[in-house]
Structures are given as C-alpha cells and as structure tokens.
Amino acid sequence: MKDRVAKTVTKWWNVWEKHPTRLWMFSVLGLSAICWVAFLWHLGSTGLVDETEPLFAEAARQMTVTGDWITPYFNGETRFDKPPLVYWLMAIGYNLIGVNEWAVRLPSAMSAIALTVLGFYTLRYLGISRPSTLIHENSSELEDTSKLPNPERQRWLSAGIGAALIAFNPITLVWARTGVSDMLLSGCMGTALLSFFIAYVQGETRIQGDGEQNSRNHGKAKGDSQPILGFSSGWYLAFYILIALAILAKGPVGIVLPGLIIGAFLVYLGNFWQVVREMRLFWGLGIIGILAIPWYVLVTLANGEDYINKFFGYHNIERFVGVVNHHWAPWYFYFLVVLVGFVPWSCYLPLAIARLRFWQVQQWRCSPRASQLGLFALCWFAGVFGFFTIAVTKLPSYVLPLMPAAAILVALLASDLLTYQxxxxxxxxxxxxxxxxxxxxxxxxxxxxxxxxxxxxxxxxxxxxxxxxxxxxxxxxxxxxxxxxxxxxxxxxxxxxxxxxxxxxxxxxxxxxxxxxxxxxxxxxxxxxxLRELSAIAAEVNQPSEELLMMGFEKPSVVFYAERSVNYFDEEHKFIAYIEKIAKTKPNPPSTLVLIESKRFNKLKENSLKPNEYTIVDQGGAYHLIRVTKQVIAQKPQPSGVIK
Structure with a gap:
C-alpha cells in the first residue's frame, strides 16, 4: 500500500515537472490561499484591541485631521514611541478605504504577505539545505546517484513548506492581524535580508561544477538581475531601500539587527570584505540616509530635545539597558516564547539546526553560495534571538523578526528528509x-x-x-x-x-x-x-464644549472611536475634584460625559453623585455612559476633605 502511494506521488510529481507553467499556476493559487486564510480573512471584522493598537490607529487618524505628518499625536500629546512609517501607511489607508479596522491592520497584513511571497521565491530557487547536494547535482562521477535528492523537487518542496510555515505560526498570525509596527518591522527586515541573500548568490563569480549548467538551474536566482544604479544586482538596491523602511518603521534596530546578522554570516564564511565591496556599502548607506534621515531631522527640528530624549533615550537605549514599563523577564524567556510562538514547528528546530552541521566551517566556506541559505537562516535566527536576550526589557513581539528564519530552517529540514531516501x-x-x-x-x-x-x-x-x-x-x-x-x-x-x-x-x-x-x-x-458602541454614542450625543471623561480605567480605543480627546481619572476623589474645579471657574459650566465602569458608578452614586446631578445616557457590558451636570455640582456645598 505504501509503495503504491509513493509511486502515485512520484508519478504525480513527474507530470507536474513536465508542465512547469501549471506548477507555477498551482503555486500561485496555493500562496494566495495561504495568505488569504492567514492574513486577510476577517482582518477588519473585529474592533481594535486595547491597549496598544488604538494608540497607533488614533495617531494615524490625527495626521489626517491635522495635516501634520511629521509629529505623531495621541489624545492631544506627542507620541514618540515609534517612527512614522506605520502611521503614514494607516493614514493613506484611511484616505483610500475610510477610517476603519481594515485600514489600521492592512500595513501589518501586507508586510506579512510580502514576507511570505519573497520567502517562497527564495526557497524555490535556493532551497537546498546541504552544500553537497548542489556540488553533486551536476557531477557525473558518482557511483550511486540513487541516494541523492532531486534538487529541483527539493526546491519546490522547500518553497511550499517554507511559505506555509512563515504564515502559519501563532506569533506571526497574531501580529500580522494587529495594527502596530512590529509586523511592519519584521516584514521590512525579513524581505531586506532575503533580498541581500539573493543578491549575494547572484554576486558569485564562480561555483563548483559546470558553470553553464549551474546558470540554467539557478539563473532566475542569480543571473537574470541586471545592474541598477551601479549595483551589481537590483536585489542589493532593494535591500538598502527595505533597510531604510525598517528604520522608519521601528528605528535604529532596523539597521543594527540586519548588520549584525549579515556581518556574522560573512565573517563565518571568511568573505566579509569581498562581499562588502561587492554590495557597494558606501553607496548603499547613502541611499539609506537619503530615505530615512530626513524625517528624523524634521521631527527633531519640530520638537527638539524632547523627541531625542523620549525616542532615542527612553524607547531605544533605556529599553536595551534597563527595564521599561515593568517588562522584565528571565534570561530563558525567549526560549519559551519561541517554543510556544512557533508551535508546533518548534519541536523540529533543534534538529533543523543540528542537521546543518554549522561547526564544519571549512565545508561551508568551500560550498557554493547557492547552498548557504540554511546557514544564513541560522545566523538570522541566532542574531535576533541573541540580541533581544541580551536586552533587559523583554516582550514576546521582539522575537517576531526571527520567525521567518525559523520557518526556513524547518522547511529545509523537511524538504531534505522528504527528498532523500x-x-x-x-x-x-x-x-x-x-x-x-x-x-x-x-x-x-x-x-x-x-x-x-x-x-x-x-x-x-x-x-x-x-x-x-x-x-x-x-x-x-x-x-x-x-x-x-x-x-x-x-x-x-x-x-x-x-x-x-x-x-x-x-x-x-x-x-x-x-x-x-x-x-x-x-x-x-x-x-x-x-466600549466601542458607547464611544460611538458619546460622539453622537456630544454637546458643544462638553468634555468626555473616563473614570476608573484607561482604554485608548475610546479616543479612536469617539474621535475626540479623553481625560482619564483613576481615582474617585480626583474625578470629583476636577468636575468641581471646572464648575466653579466657568460662569456657565457645561455638562460632562463620563464613561465609567458599572461597579464604580454604583459606588460613585453612594458617595458623591446625587440623582439630580447626572443622567444615564446608555449602558453596555461592564460600562455606563452618564452625563454629569456641572452647574448643579457648582451650586452644592463643597464637602470637606475634597482634593482640588
């Protein structure tokens, strides 16, 4: 029975091999299905999830409202956590399809799709896990070729498996469907690294074996690209552009991490300076500077030292050397994150890494570049993992950029096992x-x-x-x-x-x-x-000069859905003191809309608010939306002990 299945699979594959156009059409359909299910299906059908996603969504909306595309704002205050690329893309989406959840999440989804597609392309032409496979591919001196894999079949298997694994892992699925900058960074960085590797392979002037045959087998990965703007490969130009976008997506980490990964890879292979000259690093850095630096100059001119201290000092240097926002974790934290975040494929990562035999330095240095994708993926994986393990502040999303490398490693292992006898x-x-x-x-x-x-x-x-x-x-x-x-x-x-x-x-x-x-x-x-429905109601019933307050909790999604600024109060006495202060300082104080948890509202009625001082506008779930009449409060005697 098993032999019949194997023969059927082999026969099916042979038919596809004879019709490469059909195989490509089938692959495109498969890729489309993977990307649709993983990244686009029901993408905008649920509301923004507190806490982080609405911060990005509202900052982008503010850009469309104010016309200020340099300084991001949230709730009336500057937001220097991240550079502007994700805000720009969301704002463009608002102008094209409206202010909605689809526009918020599309930058993340499209980044994941681009990464999946380029991962498929790279593996399709370079998905060989063993240096010996490519060396022996054109050899006619082997005594027994039955145990050797079919390289073409292995590349197709690597591509299909790799694309599925890049898309279908928990941590990628979560962040590709969330409107924040993490997936955008991973997409820009991942496609940049893949572009570098394709250009690196194209730059090889000599490969073991028959050069003409090698050109036929790997031409689309190496030989078809023509020099562009002085670069030996257009993929190097793409690499520099994508690095610039990564810097605009997340900051200096967008160039530091790829630099560490590529540097370690080239030093290991002993061809560092050769490749640096080949990729025209000086001109590449110029392109990165032209694309990425202007916004940093403009935002610094607009906000001065405040921006420098918050973005570079707090959100970059301090996150690396200290604990920010209580995001501390033990040194083994990312072992657990990768284990769970890449489940169930993480079970095979140790075997995939060991099977590369990375300790055999001389064999790797003598191998053709087209067979070094596994080693490059290992440097990619280890570089991201090691960098954020050293960093003191730890979050699960920080290792998102290593997931494509993990997928490539496991895909190479799987195609190797399925191809070899x-x-x-x-x-x-x-x-x-x-x-x-x-x-x-x-x-x-x-x-x-x-x-x-x-x-x-x-x-x-x-x-x-x-x-x-x-x-x-x-x-x-x-x-x-x-x-x-x-x-x-x-x-x-x-x-x-x-x-x-x-x-x-x-x-x-x-x-x-x-x-x-x-x-x-x-x-x-x-x-x-x-909460979303009450926020929309607050926007509808809002009266002139009426403020919107939130008492007892802080949910940034309210700012986005109410399309207005919100004042937050975590304690009852501060909330009452604020209302009394405004009521007493204005001659005809307006009423105030208050979004409050139901349990706190019941407590507030017992201690501070009288029935004639408020009206219930609506309620839903665990919340009440009430209107507090400041004029009534201003006329009542002030209780002793109220904090002003």
Whole structure:
C-alpha cells in the first residue's frame, strides 16, 4: 500500500515537472490561499484591541485631521514611541478605504504577505539545505546517484513548506492581524535580508561544477538581475531601500539587527570584505540616509530635545539597558516564547539546526553560495534571538523578526528528509516526533482547560462562562487531541513520519478556521463591542464644549472611536475634584460625559453623585455612559476633605 502511494506521488510529481507553467499556476493559487486564510480573512471584522493598537490607529487618524505628518499625536500629546512609517501607511489607508479596522491592520497584513511571497521565491530557487547536494547535482562521477535528492523537487518542496510555515505560526498570525509596527518591522527586515541573500548568490563569480549548467538551474536566482544604479544586482538596491523602511518603521534596530546578522554570516564564511565591496556599502548607506534621515531631522527640528530624549533615550537605549514599563523577564524567556510562538514547528528546530552541521566551517566556506541559505537562516535566527536576550526589557513581539528564519530552517529540514531516501527516521527525528506528540497533547489539554485559567476580567465579567458555553474549548481540545493520535499512528508505521508535517499543518489551519476565528468574534463581542458602541454614542450625543471623561480605567480605543480627546481619572476623589474645579471657574459650566465602569458608578452614586446631578445616557457590558451636570455640582456645598 505504501509503495503504491509513493509511486502515485512520484508519478504525480513527474507530470507536474513536465508542465512547469501549471506548477507555477498551482503555486500561485496555493500562496494566495495561504495568505488569504492567514492574513486577510476577517482582518477588519473585529474592533481594535486595547491597549496598544488604538494608540497607533488614533495617531494615524490625527495626521489626517491635522495635516501634520511629521509629529505623531495621541489624545492631544506627542507620541514618540515609534517612527512614522506605520502611521503614514494607516493614514493613506484611511484616505483610500475610510477610517476603519481594515485600514489600521492592512500595513501589518501586507508586510506579512510580502514576507511570505519573497520567502517562497527564495526557497524555490535556493532551497537546498546541504552544500553537497548542489556540488553533486551536476557531477557525473558518482557511483550511486540513487541516494541523492532531486534538487529541483527539493526546491519546490522547500518553497511550499517554507511559505506555509512563515504564515502559519501563532506569533506571526497574531501580529500580522494587529495594527502596530512590529509586523511592519519584521516584514521590512525579513524581505531586506532575503533580498541581500539573493543578491549575494547572484554576486558569485564562480561555483563548483559546470558553470553553464549551474546558470540554467539557478539563473532566475542569480543571473537574470541586471545592474541598477551601479549595483551589481537590483536585489542589493532593494535591500538598502527595505533597510531604510525598517528604520522608519521601528528605528535604529532596523539597521543594527540586519548588520549584525549579515556581518556574522560573512565573517563565518571568511568573505566579509569581498562581499562588502561587492554590495557597494558606501553607496548603499547613502541611499539609506537619503530615505530615512530626513524625517528624523524634521521631527527633531519640530520638537527638539524632547523627541531625542523620549525616542532615542527612553524607547531605544533605556529599553536595551534597563527595564521599561515593568517588562522584565528571565534570561530563558525567549526560549519559551519561541517554543510556544512557533508551535508546533518548534519541536523540529533543534534538529533543523543540528542537521546543518554549522561547526564544519571549512565545508561551508568551500560550498557554493547557492547552498548557504540554511546557514544564513541560522545566523538570522541566532542574531535576533541573541540580541533581544541580551536586552533587559523583554516582550514576546521582539522575537517576531526571527520567525521567518525559523520557518526556513524547518522547511529545509523537511524538504531534505522528504527528498532523500530515508527508509527509517533517525534518533533525532524520532525524539522530535515524540516531543511533537507530547506538545499536541499538552496543547489539547490547555485549550480544554482554558475557561478555568482566564481569571477575572473587569471588561467582560462572564467571559469564562461564555467561552465554556460556546463549546470552542471542547472543539479545540478534540481537534488537537485527534492530531496527537494521528501523529502517534504515523510514528508507529514505516515511513509514517513523512506525514507528521501534513498532520500538523491540517490541524493548525483547521484550528484557525474552526476555533480561533469564532473565539476572536466572541471575545470582541464580550470585551470590545460594548466600549466601542458607547464611544460611538458619546460622539453622537456630544454637546458643544462638553468634555468626555473616563473614570476608573484607561482604554485608548475610546479616543479612536469617539474621535475626540479623553481625560482619564483613576481615582474617585480626583474625578470629583476636577468636575468641581471646572464648575466653579466657568460662569456657565457645561455638562460632562463620563464613561465609567458599572461597579464604580454604583459606588460613585453612594458617595458623591446625587440623582439630580447626572443622567444615564446608555449602558453596555461592564460600562455606563452618564452625563454629569456641572452647574448643579457648582451650586452644592463643597464637602470637606475634597482634593482640588
């Protein structure tokens, strides 16, 4: 039976090989399906998630309102956390498709799509994991070629698997669907690194083996690019432009990290100065400067030392050398983040890295450039991982830029195993497969138990019960449990390990469609929808000179959906003191709209507000929208002990 399946697969592949146009059409359709499901499906169907996403969305909206495209603002204050590229792209989206969630998240989604597509292209032409494979590809002196892979088939497998893994991993899915700058940085940096590697391969003047045959096999990756603006490859020009965009997306890290990665890669191979001359670094830095520096000059001229201290001092240097906003974590934090954020493929990362045999320096230095993608991906992975492990401030999103490298490493491993004639898996693959099964079982149990570990959420008081009643935890637990059983069966059968990747991928995509997507709508309805609706009502019923206050909590999405500034008060006495102060200083004080948690509103009615001092405008979820009459408050006797 297994032999029949193998023969059928081989026959199917041979048919496709004879019709490359059909194979490309099939690949384009597959890529489109991957990108649609992973990044575009229901992208703008849920509201902005507090806390960070609305900060970016509102800062971009302010640019369209004020016409100031240099200094970002949120809620009347400058926002120097990030450079402007993500704001510019969102603002352009507002002008094209309106101020909505789609426009907010499209920059992240398009960045992820670009990264997935270029990853596919790179692997399609350079997806060889072993230097010996490319060296032997054109050799006619081998005694036994039956054990050698089909390089063309391996590249197609690498491309398909790699594109799926770049898209379908938890941390990429989350940030590609979130309107912040993290995915934009990852997309710019990732496509820049891939562009560099393609140009690096094209720059090789001599490859072992027959040069003419090599040109046929790798021409599209190396030989088709014509010099542009003096660069030996147009991909080098693309590299510098994308680095400039990365700097405008996140700051100095956009050039520091790629520089460390490429520098380590070239030093390891012993061709650092050769490639530096080849890529015309001086002119490239000039292009980066022309594209990236002007905004930094303009924003500094507009805001002076305040911008320098906040952006470069606080959000860059201090984040690296100290703990910012209590984001501390132990040194092993990113081991856990990669393990969970790249699940289930993280089970195979150690084997993928070890299989490269990176310690064999001389063999790598003697290998053709076209066979060095695995080593480059390892430098990419280790560079990002090491840099942010050293940094004191730690956040899960910081390692997002290494996920494409992890996907490439595992894709090369998978294509290698599927192409070589391996009758039985070795110890490393057995251990990785066993860990895969254990992880799937743990994942199934965690999802089943998830309603019990959510805890108290003041924004959605009955979230745990609602989630349990939806049946989604049970559905997710069963799905991953079935995947674990299928993986066990595969490992117990001869060559069944070849189906592990398919089992994981099918379960992952099914989990997105059947569990994650419905859960996102449920969470949005329970947590964000009431606040969003009350914010819109506040914008509709707003009277002239009427302020909007928020008491007891701070949700930046209110500023975006109400389209106005909001004053926040975390304590009751400060809130009352502010209202009394305004009421007593203005001759005809207007009323005030107040968005407040229901439990705090009940407490406020008992201690400070009388029935004639407010009216309830609306309520939803855990919140009340009330209108407080300042004129009435100004006329009542001032209670002793009120803080002004």
């Amino acid at each position: 391996n009758p039985q898996p070795r110890l490393g693959l057995r251990l990785s497969g066993g860990f895969n099964v254990i992880f799937l079982l743990v994942l199934a149990g965690a999802i089943l138990y998830s309603p019990n570990i959510i805890g108290y959420d003041p924004a959605a008081l009955n979230l745990s019960e609602t989630l349990q009643a939806s049946g989604l935890p049970l559905r997710g637990g069963i799905l991953w449990g079935m995947a674990a059983v299928a993986a066990v069966i595969a490992l117990c059968r001869r060559r069944g390990w070849r189906w592990l990747g398919t089992i994981n991928l099918v379960a992952f995509v099914a989990f997105i469609i059947l569990v994650v997507s419905p859960a996102a709508f449920l969470l949005d309805q329970e947590r964000q929808l009431p």
